[in-house]
Amino acid sequence: MNQQEQMYTLAVQWRESGLPNSKFCREQHISLHQFNYWLKKFNQIAGSKQSKPEVSFFSVAENPSNETKQSASKFSDLKMRIDLRGGITITIYFCWD
Numbered sequence: 001m002n003q004q005e006q007m008y009t010l011a012v013q014w015r016e017s018g019l020p021n022s023k024f025c026r027e028q029h030i031s032l033h034q035f036n037y038w039l040k041k042f043n044q045i046a047g048s049k050q051s052k053p054e055v056s057f058f059s060v061a062e063n064p065s066n067e068t069k070q071s072a073s074k075f076s077d078l079k080m081r082i083d084l085r086g087g088i089t090i091t092i093y094f095c096w097d
Contacts, residue, residue: 005040014039 001009014024014035021039025032082090 008042011039072074
């Protein structure tokens, strides 16, 4: 096992231990400075491997058109209302086909 693998293994062990990193380093007989260096590298690699959430956008009309008000049967009584400062209200109606 090379030094990078050893330090990454220690980083995982440290996280699982719940100990402050200074105490963990004393127990492992390693330099706190060296451990923090490898921990930073480990966190950068771990952060880049996490999946990025998918982002999607949709348009919002200020006043709904007649097309979106088609038939009342498509809309349920379920809705979500968000009141914002400045008198802005957002109402989301749940509908299905």
